Amino acid sequence: MDGGDGPAPTIDEKISTLSLNGDEEKEPEKDPRKIARKYQLDLCRKALDENIIVYLETGCGKTHIAVLLMHEMRDRIKKPQKNICQAKVIQDSTDFKVGMFSGGSKHWKRHHDWEKEMEKYEVFVMTPQLLLLRLCHCFIRIELISLLIFDECHYAQLDSGHPYAEIMKVFYKNDVTKLPRIFGMTASPKFGKGATLNTLETLLNAKVYSVENKEELEQFVASPQVKIYYYGPAGSSSSCPYTSYFIKLEEIKNQCMSTLSGKTDDYASLKSTKKMLRRLHSNLIFCMESLGIWGAVQACRILLKGDGSERNELIEAEGSGGDSSLCNKYLGQAVSVFACDCMEDGIEADLCSVEVLKEPCFSRKLLRLIEILSSFRLKPNVKCIIFVNRIVIARSLSCVLQNLDFLSSWKCDFLVGVHSGVKSMSRKNMNIILEKFRSGELNLLVATQVGEEGLDIQTCCLVIRFDLPETVASFIQSRGRARMPQSEYAFLVDSGNQNELNLIENFRKDEEKMNAEIASRTSSVTFVDFDERTYKVASTGATISSGYSVSLLHHYCSKLPHDEYFNPQPKFSYFDDVEGRVCSITLPCNAPILEIISSPQSSTESAKRDACLKACKELHKLGALTDCLLPYQDDGDEELELDFSDSEVSEDEISRCELHEMLVPAALKEPWTDLETSVSLHFYFVRFCPHPADRLYKKFGLFLKAPLPGEAERMKLDLPLAHGRSVMTELVPSGVAKFDKDEILLAQNFQKMSLKVILDRSEFIPEYVSLGKSGFSSLGSSTFYLLLPVVRHEYKSTMTVDWKLVKRCLSSPIFRSRGDARDSVIPHWNNHLELANGPHNINDVINSLVYAPCKDTFFFISDVVPEKNGNSLYKDSTNHKEHYFKTFGVHLLHPDQPLLKAKQLFCLDNLLRKGGNSESRGKEEHFVELPPEICQLKIIGFSKDIGSSLSLLPSIMHRLESLLVAIELKNRLSASFPEGAEVSADRVLEALTTEKCNEWFSLERLEVLGDAFLKFAVGRHLFLLHDTLDEGQLTRKRSNLVNNSNLLKLATMSKLQVYIRDNSFDPRQFFALGRPCSVICSEETETIVHSRESCPKNGSNIQVRCSKGHHWLHKKTIADVVEALVGAFIVESGFKAATAFLKWIGIQVNFEASQVSNICSASTIFRQLDAKVDITALEKLVGHPFVHKGLLVQAFLHPSYNHHLGGCYQRLEFLGDAVLDYLITSYLYSVYPKLTPGQLTDLRSFSVCNNSFAAIAAHRSFHEFLLYDSSTLCESMNKYVDFIRSNASEKRLVEGPSCPKVLGDLVEASVGAIFLDTGFDLNRVWKMVLSFMDPVISFSKLQLHPVRELQELCQFYNWKAEFPLSKKDGMFTVEAKVTGVNVCATACAANRNGKAAKRMAAQKIIGTFKAQDYKLKSESLEEVLKSTRKMKAKLIGYDEASIDVTAPVAIPKEKLKSQEPSRSQLNLKVHPIIEEPKKIFSPSIRSMRNPQPSVEAQGSQSIASTESNQLGGSSKKTARSRLYEVCAANSWKHPTFECCDETGPSHLRKFIFKVSIDIEEDSDVIVAFGEPHPRKKEAAEHAAEGAIWYLKSAGYLHELK
DSSP states (O other): OOOSSSOOOOOOSOOEEEOOOOOOOOOOSOOGGGGOOHHHHHHHHHHHHSOEEEEOOTTSOHHHHHHHHHHHTHHHHSTTOOBOSOHHHHHHHSOOOEEEOOTTOGGGSSHHHHHHHHHHOSEEEEOHHHHHHHHHTTSSOGGGOSEEEEETGGGOOTTTOOHHHHHHHHHOOTTSSSOOEEEEEESOSOOSTTOOHHHHHHHHTOEEEOOSOHHHHHTTOOOOEEEEEEEOOOOOTTTOTTHHHHHHHHHHHHHHHHTTTTOOSOHHHHHHHHHHHHHHHHHHHHHHHHHOHHHHHHHHHHHHHSOHHHHHHHTTOOSOOOOHHHHHHHHHHHHHHHHGGGEETTEEOOTTSGGGSSTTTSOHHHHHHHHHHHHHTTSTTOOEEEEOSOHHHHHHHHHHHHTOGGGTTSOEEEEOOTTSOOTTOOHHHHHHHHHHHHHTSOOEEEEOGGGTSSOOOTTOOEEEESSOOSSHHHHHHHHTTOOSTTOEEEEEEETTOHHHHHHHHHHHHHHHHHHHHHHHOOOOOOOOOOOOOEEEOTTTOOEEEHHHHHHHHHHHHHTSOOBTTBOOOOEEEEEEETTEEEEEEEOOTTSSOOEEEOOOBSSHHHHHHHHHHHHHHHHHHTTSBOTTSSBGGGOTTOOGGGOOOTTOSSSOTGGGEEEEEOOOOHHHHOOOOTTOSEEEEEEEEEEEEEESSOSOOOOEEEEESSOOOTTTTTOEEEEEOGGGOEEEEEEEEEEEEEEEHHHHHHHHHHHHHHHHHHHOGGGGSSSOOOOOOOOGGGGOOSOOEEEEEEEEETTTTEEEEOHHHHHHHHTSGGGSOHHHHHHSOOOOGGGEEEETTEEEEHHHHTTEEEEETTTTEEEEEEEEEEEEETTSEETTTEEHHHHHHHHHOOOOSOTTSEEEEEEEOOOOOOTTSTTOOOOOOOSSOOOEEEOGGGOEEEETTOOHHHHHHHTTHHHHHHHHHHHHHHHHHHHHHHHHOGGGGGSOHHHHHHHHBOGGGOOSOOSHHHHHHHHHHHHHHHHHHHHHHOTTSOHHHHHHHHHHHHSHHHHHHHHHHTTGGGGOBOSOOOGGGOOBTTBOOSOOOOTTTHHHHTOGGGSOOTTOOOOOOOTTOEEEEEHHHHHHHHHHHHHHHHHHTOHHHHHHHHHHHTOOOOOOHHHHHHHHHHGGGGGGGGGGSOHHHHHHHHTOOOSSHHHHHHHTBOTTOOOSSOOOSHHHHHHHHHHHHHHHHHHHHHHOTTSOHHHHHHHHHHHTSHHHHHHHHHHTTGGGGOBOOOHHHHHHHHHHHHHHHSOHHHHHHSOOOOOOHHHHHHHHHHHHHHHHHTTSOHHHHHHHHHHHHHHHTOTTTOOOOHHHHHHHHHHHHTOEEEOOEEEETTEEEEEEEEEETTEEEEEEEEESSHHHHHHHHHHHHHHHHHHTTOOOSSOOHHHHHHTSOOOOOOOOSOOOOOOOOSSOOOOOHHHHTTTSOOSOTTOOEEOOOSSOOOOSOSSSEEEEEOOOOOHHHHHHHHHHHHHHHHTTOSSOOOHHHHHHHHHHHTTOOOOEEEEEEEESOGGGOEEEEEEEEEEGGGTEEEEEEOOOBSSHHHHHHHHHHHHHHHHHHTTSEEOOO
16 A cells, blocks of 8 residues: 555555444544545545545555545444554554554454454454455454455456455355445556456456546656666577586486385375475576576575475475475585586685676676666665565575675665565564665665565665566556656566567556556446355354365364374365366365365366365364364364463463452351340360370360261361370360350350460550450351360269359459459468569469560469579579569569469460471470569469460361361252262362362372363263364363363352362461451452452462451362362262262263264274284284274374275374373372372373383384384384383483384373273273383383473572574474573474473483582482382272173264265375386386276276265266376376377378376386277377376386275
């Protein structure tokens, strides 16, 4: 697009404009009409009335007309409507909210994200391909678009397949309720052969308009001077300076081709390598002719630098690059050939020397270009664009020009499209180059077609067509780049080529004719509803056309499971039918359908589109494509990327947390009221049994309104104390106790006092403390229970509340009013002690709580020490009197008083914490001696025995609360499904308790087991339910069900989060009746109390506790609890109970027995390959005699194997992976019960990894039975197996080869096959797993993943680790680097797998650090296992009955449809021969006559015909069609048919045809002659039959495997 008066924005590819409806009325401040030209306003008015196409040359301001149109339509475009166009010019000229989108916009993946973008922007700038995709997959509907602007709309050709054409033909329909206004812009309405103005207008439903007054245009737009520069021809073929190079390059190519003849097992690679060699060869020839030897050398070097994908794009080749080493060999030898003439005395020539500037180093064409550039180089502020047609020419020419010193005034770079595959040409780099060109930092660009359109560079004054334009549109577009007055538009023309001489003049005439036609047009456009073949999904409206279906099918195949040995692609073959051309598509073996055949069509392209549309339709019906017609991983509604984990770095700590309310158990919160004259409370005696029994604990009881459930009423809890001491506690139901109103008040006040003493002791420092006299209602507690001292009545054998003690404590002076305290009677001096707060009876002081102000400490007084007083020695150095004076400045006025034996008041601790009490104290109870007069008496009768009991009670109540929560969840589950009662409350509590609680148990071990079962059960269910989905889709479906995101959603829907215990017990936040929570939380204050900043960070476990019990929970924690509950049901009950729980929470894992039988029976199709596999030997290796031997064959069928049956081992691998995961987890869980959850997880990760299974496959020689067609796979497997089998000393000396994933896959597929064949009898599979578990867990191999080990090492030493990754030629290279204080280590590793390369690099650095004695201080897993006692292995939880799969089952025909071969088993498939055949003919041209067809051949033809009819086809393929297929399949040139003779008189004329086939790899030309026939078609057919017969007999053609 071009701007108006100001500079227009950069545009590097075709873009479109769309808009949608709005309701906000706000007049924009910017008015583009102010700077508009008259003709722009005139054309805008026309666009308001009808759809139009504006035809104006570059620089005439087409973009500004589009801006004017949007401004006039602003009421329809403003939010919530949207519009799409060129971003910068719209933002500069209007107030629209503009968003720009390209093909890499990741946020377009989901429909939800697109809806957000629709709300955000009003105008959208995007490529037409992107808009087409959004329409096809129903991200947006066309009726929501108000204005659709097509820039460079000449690409909209009826048969072009361009996105513009697809959008109009498929979506711009009469039946749409509201169609957008169309505004097209072009500098050349005619584009390509056969293009007319009528077709463009018809397709876009718009009329072409231009400016009638050309004089007005000339005021604004300067036309460049067209100038032609001639260069001489290279000469005749005999005198051409490049002839010798042509011959040498041809020889090199043929040598490389010949090396391929012995490689026959990797057919796909062979074919692509041939194609790549031919393409490389033709491009080098082209470079040599265009640029000369120097240009060809640069091209070789550029091609050698790029990886396979970049090389493909450089030479504009399709498909994969094949054998890159052979291509590199060809390029390397080519460089050596070219370099011979570019050397002087063995040194590469200097390009700036004049002597070099001649043929053959420089072509005449290039010399002429250099001459032009030399003539312009001294002109000031000159800028030039050189246009070429090929990417490789652009890069090579740029390189040559940069190195010519005498052209140093030209600062040169190249410009190619961002989709060119050139790694350096990203969108960002492209914009940087253009900005440099604008600013003058660069003044010469060598550009491909991408530079013809959208570049608005006002100062460009020279445009050179190095390669001539191919169309009149290209001629006009590139001319528009010369914008300066007196600019030059130059053409390089071969003076010896008449076509080139005429081309420029023809382009001028075509342009004049087009202008005249537009000026004279008066007809209106008639709306045409194109009858385009489409497939539409009724539920979503997603629609694809036959044209788009081709790319969609390729995209679907690319998403199928693949590896470096198998690249899934659709294969197309064609044959002639009576009614037309027919296309047959063979899909990869892991697709749900094998073959699709089109209806007969008029052309090959139409047949291909028809077949692809049918294939997409079938894939959707089978569930392989979603209702948005996308592969599952591309579907916007799939939420794979929403998964989360604790190790995730992209999501911060806060965003991973959610605020949830903790459940308060019903048994603890049932209140009593003030209205009750007496209250009956259930009484539970708390028994303390200390070990050793050297301490006294006051008896206490728990009193609450509701009875405790049966599983809690006798709760036992062992509380560890310091230095190995502990107290076993137990609740003992002791009946019901009655309280009157006064007793309830006394009890509440005693509890309030007790909690203040142990938690808020500072409140007792004042002289007077009020406990209050009100009832419970003002106490604001969420729980209602009492913890009171009790006393046993021996004569009654009962216990009651120790009311005497309660009243004595509450009668302490500190609780009396000041007046009451003064009136109290002072006891006789013989029975009293002088304390800091006055004289007190000695009996009141003993077993009381006192406070020493000088020490700011509370003490329990247990006795007096009559033999000691203030004059006694203090720590053998001084007496107490002197010590207190020197240390605290306290004068003892009564030093003769006996000292008090005191014990300091404890700090309440979490006794549930793993590791026990960390408080340091001696074995013996520690006492101190205090002078009475430094103590203030606080609570009479509050002895250290009471204190000892109170130190335990908060921990006991915390555990009781957690247990009651678990019981409530268990009761809820029991009410929902009967199996819920089969799990114990203790196990449920374990599943609800996270590691953050720091208790002796946590959910993590159960979570490991539950995770494995969830994967197994869901995997098995999906395997049976979706028998048409491939392994990748099954994996994604399973992930969507079992990932943390889904488990979180299901758990919160079931309100499981309220039961979770995720915080370590904090005694400071122990709240009960008498000590309510001070942080009041309500709807109004919740966001303030629990702001995001209060979320615990960096592993902190400190949270604000509020009155509602809110706490922050990690999302992953909630998901982990679901898995742990599954594990709890597995351990306590079994599979059935776990399955019932999963069903309750919303995950279906059920299946029917018939589903298993059907799959087993369907495997019989693979019995056709029995001859290829030694089934008896294989059954012995796997340890199972198969009932359905087809399952065993399928388990060893690699997807690369060309068997034409459909299917491979991948689905069995998916099933076996899930089975093995659970069985190995069960093994580890039972054998190593003492392992920590982290150690168990590490051991499980090691045991179920692919490398461990690969070692099993290697030792059992599974690879020898694998059916495959890949030489590289064979080589990789043999290398790895040899390494595994080598002795340990050899392994240490060399770095091992990478492990082919297929080896581990074989073990998983075998297990999956056995699991099916046994009718899901897990016990039988378990026995097999036991046989290889010990080899898997061998201490010599057991170690952490190298990357994780290195990360832990870096974390321990505070180092930084980096793993930058790069890719070239299909190889990933990782350059790992670790830096720290005085530490810097690097290592490099390369592998075809990026993860493997990272692992190898990490391993190297770890080796370096270990040699320097850097290592983790913690015990390694290997050392832990050596010291751990192994228990007996158990299959945990399996309680299912196996299914009888031996009985025959009637399989519905539609179920078998996708499994059966859908084409003739005799269909031709060509492979290069395994051994080179004996050369019967010495000449390079073989000639033969066609033999008579044999009976066998006739039979084959009839069979093929029959099967074709069964498929719905109407005819068989002709011999000519088959011969074309054979040549295409082997990458040979097309066969050449020629009428070589005619016989007989004119009325009985017969024709003899010969066919020639060029077999490049053998340097052979085969010529076959047919018999005479009266019709040429029949004669050619007969010759083709002879050629096929010979190819087969000579070993070039093989029967199907």
